[in-house]
Amino acid sequence: ANHNRLSHTYGEPGIQLFVYGRNAGGGQAPERYPARQTLQASQAVARLNQVRPDQVVFAQQNPAVIDKGVFHNDVIAVTNRQVLFAHEAAFVNQAGLYQTLAQKLPGFQAIKVPENRVSVADAVETYLFNSQLLSLEQGDMMLVLPQESREHAGVWRYLTELVESPDNPINALKVFDLRESMANGGGPACLRLRVVLTEAERAAVNPGVMMNDALFTTLNQWVDKYYRDRLTQNDLVDPQLLREGREALDELTQILKLGAVYPFQR
Numbered sequence: 001a002n003h004n005r006l007s008h009t010y011g012e013p014g015i016q017l018f019v020y021g022r023n024a025g026g027g028q029a030p031e032r033y034p035a036r037q038t039l040q041a042s043q044a045v046a047r048l049n050q051v052r053p054d055q056v057v058f059a060q061q062n063p064a065v066i067d068k069g070v071f072h073n074d075v076i077a078v079t080n081r082q083v084l085f086a087h088e089a090a091f092v093n094q095a096g097l098y099q100t101l102a103q104k105l106p107g108f109q110a111i112k113v114p115e116n117r118v119s120v121a122d123a124v125e126t127y128l129f130n131s132q133l134l135s136l137e138q139g140d141m142m143l144v145l146p147q148e149s150r151e152h153a154g155v156w157r158y159l160t161e162l163v164e165s166p167d168n169p170i171n172a173l174k175v176f177d178l179r180e181s182m183a184n185g186g187g188p189a190c191l192r193l194r195v196v197l198t199e200a201e202r203a204a205v206n207p208g209v210m211m212n213d214a215l216f217t218t219l220n221q222w223v224d225k226y227y228r229d230r231l232t233q234n235d236l237v238d239p240q241l242l243r244e245g246r247e248a249l250d251e252l253t254q255i256l257k258l259g260a261v262y263p264f265q266r
Helices: 039-048 094-104 120-126 147-151 153-164 179-183 199-204 213-226 239-255
Strands: 003-006 015-020 056-060 077-080 083-087 109-113 132-135 141-146 170-176
Touching: 003 077, 003 083, 015 039, 015 094, 039 056, 056 094, 077 132, 083 094, 094 109, 120 147, 120 153, 141 147, 141 153, 147 153, 147 170, 153 170, 213 239
Parallel strands: 015 056, 083 109, 141 170
Antiparallel strands: 003 015, 077 083, 132 141
């Protein structure tokens, strides 16, 4: 939710953009809501993952937008390849950040959504940036959006004008009704991670987790069998809920051919 990757192609080394809410050592910080990540935590993640220092950029999210409900960066920005699509109020020292990214990644392109076209409140309400920016075969890009963005007249007007503008790579919009997913904390932003594999690496991956029509059908049947459409407070103290959960996980690991991965399976 607070990490972005920028590169010209998915398989080449890129710039890792870590976004934090406050610096534990001092400086600007939100006043209404606590920042959910710190500069020091982001630095630790980069260090523990052995990311090269010259490929890392740390940027502070604007405390004012955190106080308006932008708890994570994926509510106010989204990246794809060399493009950063973000609200103009997303970051502290946004101009300086863009200059740094342009120096580290030649061809970097920022698309700034102006406050006078889409307010931060409207961006939060419509999940505008909780979206996916996808590359098309022709080299241009498509923005995949929740239905809420289509239903807001001002946001949709801005997006329509954006795709008609010749000076940006986004020239297509795709809208889905994702209310159930969004209500459970999901949405397009949860699917942004891209892992590029060589043929050898792909061959080494457990084939049971690779999606195909048969697996898709089986997983849908598994969801229909185990997923409760509601939970009450009493359910949370019912041992049957624990049994159902373990049974569901046991069956899922068998479907995906993962073996025993949970303590209760051993």
